[in-house]
Amino acid sequence: MHEFDFVDRAQSNGEKYVLRSKLFGNDEVIPMWVADMDIATPACVMDAVRHRLDHPVVGYEIMRERAYDAQCEWVERHHGWPMRSEWLSYSPSVVASIGCAIRAFSEEGDEVIVQSPVYPPFYDMVRSNNRRLVLNPLTQNGSGEYRVDLEDLRAKITPKTKLLFLCSPHNPVGRVWSREELIALGNLCLQNGIVIISDEIHSDIVFPPNIHLPLASLSPEIGENTVTLLGPGKTFNMAGFSISTVAISSQGLRERYRAQQHKVHFGEGAVLSHVAFEAAYAQGEVWHAALINHLRANRDMIEQWCRLHPIIGFRKPQGSYLAWLDCRALKMGDRELRDFFVMEAGLGLSAGLSFGKEGSLFMRLNFAVAHEILERALEQLSQALKRNGHG
Ligand SMILES: Cc1ncc(COP(=O)(O)O)c(C=O)c1O
Structure with missing residues (x-):
């Protein structure tokens, strides 16, 4: 099997597969929603876990220093940040x-700024912790590129604003x-005491x-x-x-964070995860480079497809394996749009609206799949569009 060939996850209880009937009303849709990949986890990770299982005891264990070091080295190599394990x-x-x-x-009652549309648990965590959610929606420039709206942000800061969530990428x-963009945002928060x-x-x-x-x-x-x-x-x-x-490099913030973490007893987690984590960062380099090529080819396939189907607006994502499809020109409502994708195209995507109201009439397609699955998905969408007079 080639590294990025189709893997059948329906049998292994993959969320993206087993929840299809519940969410989309049938088991047939190609699932392109939850943000994980239908691509095999790297062999170096699986081998390390198998090797650990040769030892007869799986007890309480702590993360090895080497594991944290492996992540720090990865971050420095890839992103130029000399992050320290402490x-x-x-x-x-x-x-x-x-x-x-x-x-x-x-x-409780403090304000937390969230830049919508965004990963839905950002909203849930603010609300369920009884903080006030303040939206600083992203804006789109003339060519459809999303930007942070600093002016809106400035206007929304009050003495009760304590936190801002950035999703980067x-x-x-x-x-x-x-x-x-990052420096402007970082400095504005710094000046206003917002972590x-x-x-x-x-x-x-x-x-x-992009870097x-x-x-x-x-x-x-x-x-x-x-x-x-x-x-x-x-x-x-x-x-x-x-x-x-x-x-967290600031000692003060780190201590406050750790005190909170202590209260919910995160502990040190599971030994097989420690082993997998270390192997991934220490040995995953070659696999990761191949992954980026694979995902880039898929992203470019979507771009070419969208050129032939300009009714769907698309800007190539600079990062992530998520395509944010602008479906406004289809002139459907959100419900109708979702039904169109499920029932006409046989695709299980994430509805844009679930990322906030700014996501209305968008659909998010997870393209971390084998090339042939993406080809099939796009072909199904072409046929559905044709049947609806958008051929
Ligand atoms: C921006 C973002 N943060 C966090 C997560 C989930 O992270 P975890 O599974 O570690 O809670 C996701 C998953 O899609 C995500 O997109």
Whole structure:
């Protein structure tokens, strides 16, 4: 089997597959929603886990220093940020880290800024922790590129604003933020005493010539005001190992964060995850380079398809394996649009509206699949459009 061939995940209880009937009303749709890949996890990760299972005891274990070092070396090699292992805390999930960060750095009733449209748990975590959600919607320039609206942000800051969530690269719009944008945002938050929670889980899926810049690397002051969330889940398709890290260079913020994490007893996680994490960062380089080529070819396939079907608006994502399809020209409502994708095209995508109201009439397509699956999905969409008079 070639590294990026089709893998059947229906039998292994893959969420993207087993929830199809519940979400889309049938089991036939090609599932292109949850942000994991229908691509085999790297052999170096699986081999390391198998090897660990040769030992007869799976007890409580702690993360080895070597594992954290492997992640630091990866981050420095790929993103030029000399992240240090003593800044890191283990976390079972980036979303769980967001919950802890909210509690560590704000009080009930405080305001948290979220840049919509965005990964839905950002909203849920603010609301379920009884903080006030303040939206700073992204804007689109004339050519459809999404930008941070600094003026709107400035106008929305109050003495109760304590946190801003940055999604970098951005899910779902696919932006890899530029140095200028990040510095402007970082400085504005710094001047107003707002801690930035920078979710960089998609940072290793970036297409040249774009480069991911860790927010915390941009100046010592911004670094001291940033909580960076990182993990191998997206990069190496190993979300099921439930392991990620939180990098905080400021001692004060780190202590506050860790005190909160202690209260919910994250502990050190599971030994097989430790092993998988270390193998991925230490040995995953060649696999990762091939992955980026594979995903880039898929992204370009979508772009070519959209050129032939201009009714669907598309800007190539600079990062992530998520295509943000602008379906406004189809002149359907959100419900109708979703039904069209499911019933006419046989595709299970994420509805744009689920990322916030700015996502209305968009659909998010996860293209981390084998080439032939993407070809089939696009062909099904072509046929559906043709039948609806958009051929
Ligand atoms: C921006 C972003 N953050 C976090 C997550 C989930 O991270 P975890 O599974 O570690 O909670 C996702 C998954 O799609 C994501 O897109």
